[in-house]
Amino acid sequence: MSLHAQDDPALRAAQEERLRAVWAPPKGLFLRWTDTNNNQVGVWYTLTAFGFMLFAGVLALIMRVQLAQPGNELVTPSTFNQLFTLHGSMMMFLFAVPMFEAVSIILLPQLLGARDLPFPRLSAFGYWSFLIGGVFVSGSIFFDAAPDGGWFMYPPFTTRTDLSGLGADIWMLGLSFIEVSSVAAAVELITGVLKCRPPGMRLNLMPLYAWYILVVAVMILFAFPPLIAGDVLFELERLLGWPFFDAAKGGDPILWQHLFWIFGHPEVYIVFLPSIALFAMIVPTFARRHLLGYPWIVLAAVGTAFLSFGLWVHHMFTTGLPKISLAFFSAASEAVAIPTGIQIFAFIATLWAGRVTWSTPLLYVTGSIAIFVIGGLTGVMVAIAPFDWQAHDTYFIVAHLHYVLIGGTLIPLFGGLYYYWPLITGKKLSDRIGRTAFWLLFGGANLTFFPMHFSGLMGMPRRVFTYPEELGIGGLNLASTIGSWVFAAGVLLVCIDLALSPRRSKSLRNPWQAGTLEWLAHPDDEDWGIRSIPLIESRYPIWDQKNFVAKVDEGRFFLPDAQEGRRETIVTSVLDARPVQVLRLGGPSVVPMLTAIALGSVFILTTYHLYWAALVGAVVTLAMVLYWLWTGTAEIPEKDCKPIGHGIDLPLYISGASASGWWAMFITMMADATAFSGLVFGYYFFWTRHEDFPPGGPGMDGPGSFWPMLAMAVMLASWALTVAARELNRRAAVGAARAALATAALLSLGAIGAGLAGPWLSGLKPELHVYPAIVWTLAIWTTAHCGVGAIMQLYTLARSLAGRMTPRHDADLRNITVYQHFMALTAVVTYATIGLFPGAA
Amino acid sequence: MKEDAPRGRQSLGERVRGLRVTLWTLIVPPTVWAVHFLFCYLWVAVSCAKLGAFPRFPVAFVVGTGAALAIILASGWIAWVQSRTPGDDPPHDEGTDIDRLRFLATATLLLAGLSFVAVLFTAAPALLLTDCR
Numbered sequence: 001m002s003l004h005a006q007d008d009p010a011l012r013a014a015q016e017e018r019l020r021a022v023w024a025p026p027k028g029l030f031l032r033w034t035d036t037n038n039n040q041v042g043v044w045y046t047l048t049a050f051g052f053m054l055f056a057g058v059l060a061l062i063m064r065v066q067l068a069q070p071g072n073e074l075v076t077p078s079t080f081n082q083l084f085t086l087h088g089s090m091m092m093f094l095f096a097v098p099m100f101e102a103v104s105i106i107l108l109p110q111l112l113g114a115r116d117l118p119f120p121r122l123s124a125f126g127y128w129s130f131l132i133g134g135v136f137v138s139g140s141i142f143f144d145a146a147p148d149g150g151w152f153m154y155p156p157f158t159t160r161t162d163l164s165g166l167g168a169d170i171w172m173l174g175l176s177f178i179e180v181s182s183v184a185a186a187v188e189l190i191t192g193v194l195k196c197r198p199p200g201m202r203l204n205l206m207p208l209y210a211w212y213i214l215v216v217a218v219m220i221l222f223a224f225p226p227l228i229a230g231d232v233l234f235e236l237e238r239l240l241g242w243p244f245f246d247a248a249k250g251g252d253p254i255l256w257q258h259l260f261w262i263f264g265h266p267e268v269y270i271v272f273l274p275s276i277a278l279f280a281m282i283v284p285t286f287a288r289r290h291l292l293g294y295p296w297i298v299l300a301a302v303g304t305a306f307l308s309f310g311l312w313v314h315h316m317f318t319t320g321l322p323k324i325s326l327a328f329f330s331a332a333s334e335a336v337a338i339p340t341g342i343q344i345f346a347f348i349a350t351l352w353a354g355r356v357t358w359s360t361p362l363l364y365v366t367g368s369i370a371i372f373v374i375g376g377l378t379g380v381m382v383a384i385a386p387f388d389w390q391a392h393d394t395y396f397i398v399a400h401l402h403y404v405l406i407g408g409t410l411i412p413l414f415g416g417l418y419y420y421w422p423l424i425t426g427k428k429l430s431d432r433i434g435r436t437a438f439w440l441l442f443g444g445a446n447l448t449f450f451p452m453h454f455s456g457l458m459g460m461p462r463r464v465f466t467y468p469e470e471l472g473i474g475g476l477n478l479a480s481t482i483g484s485w486v487f488a489a490g491v492l493l494v495c496i497d498l499a500l501s502p503r504r505s506k507s508l509r510n511p512w513q514a515g516t517l518e519w520l521a522h523p524d525d526e527d528w529g530i531r532s533i534p535l536i537e538s539r540y541p542i543w544d545q546k547n548f549v550a551k552v553d554e555g556r557f558f559l560p561d562a563q564e565g566r567r568e569t570i571v572t573s574v575l576d577a578r579p580v581q582v583l584r585l586g587g588p589s590v591v592p593m594l595t596a597i598a599l600g601s602v603f604i605l606t607t608y609h610l611y612w613a614a615l616v617g618a619v620v621t622l623a624m625v626l627y628w629l630w631t632g633t634a635e636i637p638e639k640d641c642k643p644i645g646h647g648i649d650l651p652l653y654i655s656g657a658s659a660s661g662w663w664a665m666f667i668t669m670m671a672d673a674t675a676f677s678g679l680v681f682g683y684y685f686f687w688t689r690h691e692d693f694p695p696g697g698p699g700m701d702g703p704g705s706f707w708p709m710l711a712m713a714v715m716l717a718s719w720a721l722t723v724a725a726r727e728l729n730r731r732a733a734v735g736a737a738r739a740a741l742a743t744a745a746l747l748s749l750g751a752i753g754a755g756l757a758g759p760w761l762s763g764l765k766p767e768l769h770v771y772p773a774i775v776w777t778l779a780i781w782t783t784a785h786c787g788v789g790a791i792m793q794l795y796t797l798a799r800s801l802a803g804r805m806t807p808r809h810d811a812d813l814r815n816i817t818v819y820q821h822f823m824a825l826t827a828v829v830t831y832a833t834i835g836l837f838p839g840a841a
Numbered sequence: 842m843k844e845d846a847p848r849g850r851q852s853l854g855e856r857v858r859g860l861r862v863t864l865w866t867l868i869v870p871p872t873v874w875a876v877h878f879l880f881c882y883l884w885v886a887v888s889c890a891k892l893g894a895f896p897r898f899p900v901a902f903v904v905g906t907g908a909a910l911a912i913i914l915a916s917g918w919i920a921w922v923q924s925r926t927p928g929d930d931p932p933h934d935e936g937t938d939i940d941r942l943r944f945l946a947t948a949t950l951l952l953a954g955l956s957f958v959a960v961l962f963t964a965a966p967a968l969l970l971t972d973c974r
Binding site for chain 1: 863864867868871872874875878881882885886887889890891895934935936938940941943944945947948951952955956958959962963965966967970972973974
């Protein structure tokens, strides 16, 4: 079709009719929940996370009432422990991180002019996992079974089953489940930013929000897996008595602290940077100019991401590590103030240089910067080790972290809510209510948390359920309690404003006159995302490109139609966004929801020690995943190419490094390798803790070299055959490729036996000592991956036999080869560590 | 308005500008910081835990820090040359090859600056504190 073809209103109407039909959400009481469109899933996700935030906020209010006066007896100490643990855990795992993912699932496709993210069903799966896990964890408090070890769950109190109850298992398994959904979201968002940008949106034209999303999603990829590794060790200790954190049997609780905070500190930036990303969208709109210092913001985002991984020990300054170790982390903690400061100055400079329109969202932005800067400054204070030794575990820290999180996450999100509400609903929120709410939130936050600096310095430890009158902190605590209710009134006002929204009339399109792509959204929302996918020539195309909105609306850009009745979007190249493929997206399906339920059952049943039922759940999950993949991925299209307009024909099927599926596999395996490196870190950490490692003696001798080396060799042979199968298949030697795949699968299964034979035949007893426990863990991790590898190899073989994979359509084979590369690396590291380590042989 | 170079012989600056720039080159300087950081921390931590003493060859910290700074400087210099690639008009925020190159190069240069400072920060304890207390 040409530009002129789009002049015909009848053609446009027909295109719109087809697009509308393709993107129509399924109807019906149940079926409507099977939709996978980002504008549906993103909204459910956001509302659920918002609900968890309100719930966790109520928990905080109960705590503040308990602490309003000395010696108060509103709640028991045990309930109080559950309250603060659940408040922190929920705010972090069920609100801050999921909210970033939720908002990004809504906004990212809009910002990138894409019809949807590349894996809509994965988003839906992530949402249902989040909902199930979240309800499971937060509901536990109604049964007096909530976790009570603090949000960082330090062993040994939490690992000893005589000192902690079911709550610890609920925390570990429930939140592990949610971590899985976070990693799924990270895969989705990274692939989305890198591969689903509109043509012409080179890296230097990308909206800063997308830069931040890219950076934050990569951080999730490296931050969450160490915690998952820690969770694995933690549950092995709780359920099977493998003594990773039990000092009496050679374990060390400090390892948990390392693994937790390698996650926990980047986590702070994972929840902070997305809010800064909202600033980066809001500030230019109301300053009426391009954001100043675009590369500086990218520097700040990337620099913060890196440095944030060198800060974790500053949570462990009082654990007795050598001072020199503390000094490294103190230095990095000071250094991270540089990129953080740069971002703040870039926003201030943009406001200064622009013609500022004062609006409700901008009020939230500036207010939250003020609160955040106070938290940042106390952060610089506690990054200095000697000061931290005084302030550690006092209310000073409580004040610091709340200033950072309220200024850096919560209030910016409220600002984002006021800014983006018209985008989602087509209606503006009330400026009057919004401003009143802002001042309640701003005043309430300061009244609650500023006095805590003093109560902390006067000696009030965090997490106490009450305090004696003689300490002289009653007044400060009462002020904090009053402040918390003022803050809650602000939140309530925002909720009222939201509740009034359905009664209001629609606002104009692009009510803030913003310049970025997401504001193409029409108040009378269409589900297709964007009418035609534009060619981008500027960072603010609505401001800078001529007749931009009209051209998009009239379908004069790319892919203005859905002739074949399929949901589609364009895949482009990473650096320069050159179009490479029309990607067919997964439509509504009940499979993601059912898979999430099946996987959830594995985690929940394990919590209650119902191992056989959990095993059944695992088998069902595997079956669901295979069904999902078989029916919904790497589909061979009915034709090779399709036109997207302007004389461009794009392939419908690509494989290898330019395909989104290949990237998803690569990214997932980066996360997997990071979790594995957490376990390997555990091995070497224990080595540094012991004179003799392995300790020797019955049940504690090394597994020898023979079996580990054999397992490594067999695994490498399986890897080599998979690579060979890929090459043979590419050269159309289909029979040979199938034989190679079948042999490779057999070798993978053989590698399971050989991998477990080492520790099994040498009689390693994991309950005795941490050495046999960590050797078994590494062996099981690696052989379980061999098992998954074998399933992939057999699956690919079956695809080939069923004619769903051909020499030209080889995405399955290329993707499992990526898995096998990582598998080979895992096998080499594991077997070299347990088989060749001095003393192990 | 590309400058005409003598045929067959490119100047150093032109060859540097011709180097490929990607998201991977963008993260070279902070990756060097991360490696240097891990090297300092792990070597000291393992030495203190296993030997009970500060690492025996503290000069390695000087060498390691020097090497890290050298790589960062090299990466920053390449980025500086590339960020001044002549061509399109300022403010260099258009969707052209040169502006994309200039943007990635500028961001790399800035990251090199931050990484340089951060490496010095990390090196300071290793060079100043020389025991395990």
